[in-house]
Amino acid sequence: MLAVADVAMNGKSFHIITFGCQMNANDSWWLASSLAERGFTRTGLEDARVVVLNTCSVREKPERKVAAALAEVRRVTGGDPGVLVVVAGCVAQQMGEKLFSPESQVRLLVGSDGLARAPEAIERLLAEPQERCCLLDFSVGYEERKAVRAAAGPVAQVNIIQGCDNFCAYCIVPFTRGRQKSRRAEDILEECRARLDGGAREILLLGQNVNAYNRDRQGDGTSFASLLERVATLPGLVRLRYVTAHPRDMRPEDVAAFGNVPALCPRLHLPLQSGSDNVLKRMGRKYDSRTFLDLARRLREARPDMALSTDIIAGFPGESEKDFEDTLAIMETCEFVSSFSFCYSDRPGTRAALMPDKTAPTVSLERLSRLQALQDALTRRLLADRVGRKTDILIEGRSRRQPPGKTSWRGRDPYGVVVNLVLEGQGDYTGKMAPVLITRAKRHSLAAEPAGDMW
Numbered sequence: 001m002l003a004v005a006d007v008a009m010n011g012k013s014f015h016i017i018t019f020g021c022q023m024n025a026n027d028s029w030w031l032a033s034s035l036a037e038r039g040f041t042r043t044g045l046e047d048a049r050v051v052v053l054n055t056c057s058v059r060e061k062p063e064r065k066v067a068a069a070l071a072e073v074r075r076v077t078g079g080d081p082g083v084l085v086v087v088a089g090c091v092a093q094q095m096g097e098k099l100f101s102p103e104s105q106v107r108l109l110v111g112s113d114g115l116a117r118a119p120e121a122i123e124r125l126l127a128e129p130q131e132r133c134c135l136l137d138f139s140v141g142y143e144e145r146k147a148v149r150a151a152a153g154p155v156a157q158v159n160i161i162q163g164c165d166n167f168c169a170y171c172i173v174p175f176t177r178g179r180q181k182s183r184r185a186e187d188i189l190e191e192c193r194a195r196l197d198g199g200a201r202e203i204l205l206l207g208q209n210v211n212a213y214n215r216d217r218q219g220d221g222t223s224f225a226s227l228l229e230r231v232a233t234l235p236g237l238v239r240l241r242y243v244t245a246h247p248r249d250m251r252p253e254d255v256a257a258f259g260n261v262p263a264l265c266p267r268l269h270l271p272l273q274s275g276s277d278n279v280l281k282r283m284g285r286k287y288d289s290r291t292f293l294d295l296a297r298r299l300r301e302a303r304p305d306m307a308l309s310t311d312i313i314a315g316f317p318g319e320s321e322k323d324f325e326d327t328l329a330i331m332e333t334c335e336f337v338s339s340f341s342f343c344y345s346d347r348p349g350t351r352a353a354l355m356p357d358k359t360a361p362t363v364s365l366e367r368l369s370r371l372q373a374l375q376d377a378l379t380r381r382l383l384a385d386r387v388g389r390k391t392d393i394l395i396e397g398r399s400r401r402q403p404p405g406k407t408s409w410r411g412r413d414p415y416g417v418v419v420n421l422v423l424e425g426q427g428d429y430t431g432k433m434a435p436v437l438i439t440r441a442k443r444h445s446l447a448a449e450p451a452g453d454m455w
């Protein structure tokens with residue numbers, strides 16, 4: 001086996017730093033696996049000849065975060081021109097060649113559609129230290145990536161659609177990920193089969209707006225609901241989830257799937273953004289509070305134990321105190337089990353950036369903390385309700401903290417909540433389905449004890 005120092009000498013070592021959403025995390029996983037198949041070794045930043053920053057520009061000064069990360073790379077590597085720095089993801093797409101400043105070590109820029117060609121480009125640029133390369137063009141169709149064999153644990157994330165056509169007024173994603181492009185159902189199923197053969201038991205289908213699957217010119221006509229049915233019947237699959245849903249694009253058959261596709265978990269991340277009809281209209285979300293509430297009700301009709309989570313923006317331009325209170329009210333009605341919430345931030349090129357009547361940062365922050373306090377109370381109540389119930393968890397790996405003399409394992413219940421389980425045995429239980437009894441609720445997770453044989 002090569003020592004890390006030898007790996008660094010032969011140039012086939014890499015380090016990836018990832019920001020942003022699950023699509024970015026999955027892109028980083030694919031790139032790391034592809035580089036490993038080409039003989040690269042993953043190392044710490046100090047020893048890497050190739051450093052990849054996979055970036056996100058969805059909110060709050062991403063350019064500054066990337067500049068800080070690049071400065072850190074420069075500090076740790078001493079600015080060594082032999083280190084190839086790659087900026088991938090949404091900031092690369094947004095800022096483009098500005099990232100090639102004379103003092104930066106950046107020689108490769110990769111957008112979401114260019115990722116498929118990144119491993120070859122990395123090898124070429126290592127051999128040609130004077131060259132730079134941009135893989136920032138958007139392609140017309142979904143850009144298929146070479147399959148990788150690497151095992152990725154019990155939960156396989158599989159892309160089904162790239163980009164987004166919704167152009168919500170505040171959002172930069174349609175500009176950074178490009179227009180919506182659906183992946184062919186056969187290619188999706190093939191990747192799912194391979195990942196299940198490799199030991200995965202849960203599949204998480206990914207996209208910025210999965211419910212719009214195949215509602216673009218590139219698609220092969222398969223509807224999202226029938227894709228779910230086809231994935232759900234693959235041998236070896238125990239659980240199926242997807243993210244992100246868009247309330248406007250959820251068709252009746254997508255709702256019905258929660259009742260008639262048993263593998264589909266009773267948990268849906270359904271971004272609300274605001275509970276005010278005025279704000280939703282200006283955001284261009286194309287639904288109102290009544291249709292959102294009706295959708296939540298229909299989802300719970302299809303699956304009575306359905307758990308919903310959401311995203312909320314505080315302080316969108318023109319948001320009044322009354323608008324904000326409408327958001328709090330709908331959060332209580334929907335009983336979200338968790339939410340990601342953010343202060344609105346201007347993103348370049350978006351419609352909202354040009355809107356007058358910006359909310360003062362102090363007001364946005366105050367609203368954000370009120371909605372987070374409400375969410376904490378909701379989460380606490382919903383998690384406390386679970387104590388004393390039996391459920392199954394899929395074990396994803398070891399917990400962060402280990403008790404003396406035993407082992408603690410981290411899994412998720414069908415509602416997507418993290419559950420920690422302490423076991424006497426010292427074996428590896430990753431990938432097991434464990435029947436458990438929930439014994440304690442913590443702030444964002446649950447604790448459980450074994451309640452049957454694992455399978």
Ligand code: SAH
Binds near residue numbers: 209271
């Ligand atoms: N495709 C998903 C999420 C995309 S971005 C969807 O449609 O919901 C993830 C979240 O970031 C969004 O749901 C939104 O809540 C938040 N977000 C996006 N742009 C933002 C901005 N300019 N300011 C603050 N939050 C933003």
Ligand code: SF4
Binds near residue numbers: 164168172174246
């Ligand atoms: Fe952004 Fe809206 Fe598309 Fe989500 S649906 S990625 S918020 S434009």
Ligand code: F3S
Binds near residue numbers: 020
């Ligand atoms: Fe961020 Fe791009 Fe994802 S902006 S949220 S990394 S699609």
